[in-house]
Amino acid sequence: MKILIAEDELVSRKKLEILIKSIGYEPLVASDGEEGWNLWKTHRPRMVLTDWMMPGLSGPELCKKIRNAEGSRYTYLIIVTAKHDTKDIVRGIDQGADDFISKPYVKEEIEVRIRAGERVIGYEVRDLVIFSLAKLAESRDPETGNHLERMRYYSRALTEAIRGMENTPEEIDAFYVENIFLSSPLHDIGKIGIPDFVLLKPGHFDDNEFEIMKGHSRIGFETLNEAINKYPKAEFLKMSADIAHYHHEKYDGSGYPDGLSGENIPLSARIVALADAYDALVSRRVYKQAVAHEMAKSIILREKGTHFDPMVVDAFLICENEFIQIRNRFKE
Structure with a gap:
């Protein structure tokens, strides 16, 4: 599975890229929100890890654009942020985020959050498989x-x-x-x-x-x-x-x-x-x-x-x- 990383800070971006590779996923790397949006449109990854504060297009704004454009193919959106205020979390969820990871984070937390997102995506795959096969049986x-x-x-x-x-x-x-x-x-x-x-x-x-x-x-x-x-x-x-x-x-x-x-x-x-x-x-x-x-x-x-x-x-x-x-x- 491809995971899009949108992070403007170089060290954090590299750290996330290495981490994503180490747990068996393919990272798509963007240095800001606008590049992240363009990569998402091109590759349509099922999961996104985005920083909150980025020049041009912030993490919540990126979430909102993806959510409005995703259609029936769900994208799981995780915001990585140092913000802890309840109002900020509510705002992020309102813009379409599914989960939050607080900085500083550890590898184990990132991995657990990704696995949780993978289960959500898996439910969609499951229902589509069952519906398609059942309709195939019905046709015969x-x-x-x-x-x-x-x-x-x-x-x-x-x-x-x-x-x-x-x-x-x-x-x-x-x-x-x-x-x-x-x-x-x-x-x-x-x-x-x-x-x-x-x-x-x-x-x-x-x-x-x-x-x-x-x-x-x-x-x-x-x-x-x-x-x-x-x-x-x-x-x-x-x-x-x-x-x-x-x-x-x-x-x-x-x-x-x-x-x-x-x-x-x-x-x-x-x-x-x-x-x-x-x-x-x-x-x-x-x-x-x-x-x-x-x-x-x-x-x-x-x-x-x-x-x-x-x-x-x-x-x-x-x-x-x-x-x-x-x-x-x-x-x-």
Whole structure:
């Protein structure tokens, strides 16, 4: 990632340049605010470190110009300053700054502030990736549309219910709940690689067609794994890949693609498995009628410990009224 440094004082400028390089980023260096503005327009870096007091164009003025011109591609703006007055900080924020670093600073503080900014930028990348992939799946799969919306809300409801239970798995926190809401619509992304004669067939599959359809879990995993190779720290991509790969596994080991059982199946996939099955039951398809909620509930209870994780089924019972509301809200 490129980081723009705008600093009129030579020693401070060199110090920041060396520091930015040492922590693995590419510095773009400007000796004043006007040069910084021109460099930003040319290179559009995602992050800016700017001094406050500079001739011509001050740091807050540079922030304001960038903020007005950035469009939909967010730039994270940090002002480096010796000013500590609350009024000055308020002014800087009002001009568009995201963060402040007080002089004198140390390397560790600069690095932490940059990492924080990188996380903010990462949220934008995450949402764009998920939206683009989900829309790609929607363009191929005749059973998406509101199915994707219902899936994400069902999955979140289940996860929040589990979070409120005793002996909650350690991995479930607020961040996990957010990630499953965002990632669950990608569960069938692998259907982009299934041929039309199978994907669009208006009826049940024969054995050969079913084998082809089962390949969507592998295709989905491989598709998302390519993205993980480019963004290895992106938790949501790892969760998306797990969900795509394993949401057809069954708790007793009779599912596919790998015949995993119990807690060997990632928790996110166990949650989405129930959400997906419920939506399939209560939704009308070309080859079947929708069943009522109570019938779907009885089927899920019957398959507790075989198809479904018992803990996830217990969570479903806690939030079943929410499932009904979600189903009504996102009817086809």
